[in-house]
Amino acid sequence: MKTSILIFDGITALDAVGPYEVLGRPPGWEVEFVGKARGEVRADNGALGLSADKSLDEVERTDILLVPGGKGNRPLLRDEEVLEWVRRLHQGSTWTTSVCTGSLVLGAAGLLEGRRATGHWLYLEHLRDFGAEPVRERWVEDGKLLTAAGVSAGIDMALHLVGREAGPEAAQAVQLAIEYDPNPPFDAGSPEKAPAEIVAALSERS
Amino acid sequence: MKTSILIFDGITALDAVGPYEVLGRPPGWEVEFVGKARGEVRADNGALGLSADKSLDEVERTDILLVPGGKGNRPLLRDEEVLEWVRRLHQGSTWTTSVCTGSLVLGAAGLLEGRRATGHWLYLEHLRDFGAEPVRERWVEDGKLLTAAGVSAGIDMALHLVGREAGPEAAQAVQLAIEYDPNPPFDAGSPEKAPAEIVAALSERS
Numbered sequence: 001m002k003t004s005i006l007i008f009d010g011i012t013a014l015d016a017v018g019p020y021e022v023l024g025r026p027p028g029w030e031v032e033f034v035g036k037a038r039g040e041v042r043a044d045n046g047a048l049g050l051s052a053d054k055s056l057d058e059v060e061r062t063d064i065l066l067v068p069g070g071k072g073n074r075p076l077l078r079d080e081e082v083l084e085w086v087r088r089l090h091q092g093s094t095w096t097t098s099v100c101t102g103s104l105v106l107g108a109a110g111l112l113e114g115r116r117a118t119g120h121w122l123y124l125e126h127l128r129d130f131g132a133e134p135v136r137e138r139w140v141e142d143g144k145l146l147t148a149a150g151v152s153a154g155i156d157m158a159l160h161l162v163g164r165e166a167g168p169e170a171a172q173a174v175q176l177a178i179e180y181d182p183n184p185p186f187d188a189g190s191p192e193k194a195p196a197e198i199v200a201a202l203s204e205r206s
Numbered sequence: 207m208k209t210s211i212l213i214f215d216g217i218t219a220l221d222a223v224g225p226y227e228v229l230g231r232p233p234g235w236e237v238e239f240v241g242k243a244r245g246e247v248r249a250d251n252g253a254l255g256l257s258a259d260k261s262l263d264e265v266e267r268t269d270i271l272l273v274p275g276g277k278g279n280r281p282l283l284r285d286e287e288v289l290e291w292v293r294r295l296h297q298g299s300t301w302t303t304s305v306c307t308g309s310l311v312l313g314a315a316g317l318l319e320g321r322r323a324t325g326h327w328l329y330l331e332h333l334r335d336f337g338a339e340p341v342r343e344r345w346v347e348d349g350k351l352l353t354a355a356g357v358s359a360g361i362d363m364a365l366h367l368v369g370r371e372a373g374p375e376a377a378q379a380v381q382l383a384i385e386y387d388p389n390p391p392f393d394a395g396s397p398e399k400a401p402a403e404i405v406a407a408l409s410e411r412s
Contacts, residue, residue: 014227014384017254021220021357024251031253040246040257045230047237048223049257051246100385121385138389150385151227155358160391172394173404178220179306179327179356181395182388183344185366188378189387198379 001029001165004062004089006082006105007052008035010072013043014151015099016050019066022158025174026166034059036082044070056085061092064161068154069100069120077108087111095161097146099154106147107132116142120150121191122206152189155180207235207371210268210295212288212311213258214241216278219249220357221305222256225272228364231380232372240265242288250276262291267298270367274360275306275326283314293317301367303352305360312353313338322348326356327397328412358395361386 003023005016016033024031035041035052042049067073067086076082086109090096098106103119106112107130117132117140118124124134139148139157148157159180163171188194209229211222222239230237241247241258248255273279273292282288292315296302304312309325312318313336323338323346324330330340345354345363354363365386369377394400 012227013223017219017223020254021218024253031251033254040255045237047230047259048226048239049246049259051255051257053253053255138387149387150383152361152384152386152388156389156391163391168392169401169404172392172400173408175390175392175394176397176400176404176408177356178358179395180358180388180390181344181355181399182358182386182390183362184381184386184388185362185369186374186378186381188381189385191382193387194378194382195375198375198382202379202382 001026001063003029003031003064003066004034004059005031005066005068007033007041007050007068008072008076009041010044010070011041011050011068012070012100012151013048013050015068015070015102015154016066018152018155019099019158021178022155022162022174023064025177026162026170032059044072056081059089062089063093064095064097065089065093067098067102067105069098069102069151073101073105076105083109093144095144095146097148097157097161099148099157100150103127103147104130106145111145115145116140117145117147118149119147122203207232207269209235209237209270209272210240210265211237211272211274213239213247213256213274214278214282215247216250216276217247217256217274218276218306218357219254219256221274221276221308221360222272224358224361225305225364227384228361228368228380229270231383232368232376238265250278262287265295268295269299270301270303271295271299273304273308273311275304275308275357279307279311282311289315299350301350301352303354303363303367305354305363306356309333309353310336312351317351321351322346323351323353324355325353328409
């Protein structure tokens with residue numbers, strides 16, 4: 001099972017690296033990082049460089065396409081080279097997936113018309129621009145389209161995907177290997193749970 | 207507040223990128239990735255390259271030192287250049303932290319003698335080799351030493367650290383921004399919770 005993760009300047013790194021850490025672990029599964037060109041991309045705050053080992057034209061098909069989010073993906077919404085590549089890989093994929101605002105790219109590629117989908121809570125309503133029905137869930141499966149909520153939700157979505165493809169035991173083995181027994185010291189991970197003034201502050205900044 | 211994350215060939219990428227995604231977000235906080243030399247390191251499965259923007263000798267001091275884990279850190283346990291760097295940064299740090307088997311490197315540097323510490327459940331008992339008292343918790347704070355359990359635990363530890371230094375509101379804002387409202391589809395993230403045969407299989411492979 002091959003996962004191809006699209007990376008680009010301005011990516012939110014955890015959107016990509018969370019699922020990578022899960023989808024690279026079942027026996028026989030592999031992950032590749034794909035950029036517009038080979039070479040380094042820099043994450044959204046500039047402090048981290050990730051390597052694209054392949055360029056778009058080197059990847060003709062994949063089993064799992066994963067499109068992460070981050071401010072840097074907004075130019076991709078009008079980048080026909082990227083959108084055409086997303087459409088082409090979607091045709092042959094077993095799963096077409098996104099994390100965070102990556103669902104906007106799937107939408108811009110025309111893949112979410114009439115589909116249920118999710119993404120980062122701050123940008124969820126934008127999915128309507130692409131004919132999608134926004135859903136506030138940790139991940140949303142609609143046919144072979146699988147979209148996750150913001151940033152860290154990609155880890156949960158990836159475990160779900162391993163469970164669907166390789167069975168619950170395989171997913172549990174990965175979960176145990178990465179000791180994913182989350183215990184955040186605060187309970188503010190969603191706009192429904194966070195203090196209202198913090199939700200308001202983030203909404204203003206976005 | 208500056209965080210310096212040590213990276214190396216064979217790192218478990220999420221050990222580093224999880225905390226990076228948290229510690230780079232509070233206003234005025236920054237993260238840098240440091241390698242033995244500048245340039246790319248490859249993660250443990252070979253599929254991901256991360257950029258070290260600085261070499262050890264370019265980093266004389268930091269506020270938060272973070273040492274990640276991964277099979278590739280075993281050679282570091284006998285690498286006097288790295289251990290000396292860890293000791294030097296620890297002298298001036300506000301916090302000295304690790305994720306996963308990163309605590310073994312802190313131990314090899316002599317920093318855990320008589321201290322309570324944690325790490326990946328599979329390697330926890332090895333901490334005794336360095337005079338530490340292994341503790342099965344998500345993270346363990348002992349003075350300015352802060353150690354986290356396996357891989358994904360670095361996210362929880364980093365949120366705790368932001369809370370300690372910048373206050374709970376700052377940590378909650380980060381948690382909301384990365385939508386860290388975990389909802390894993392299985393409940394197998396610790397050896398106490400995972401099916402016994404899966405625990406046994408991982409223990410044999412390690």
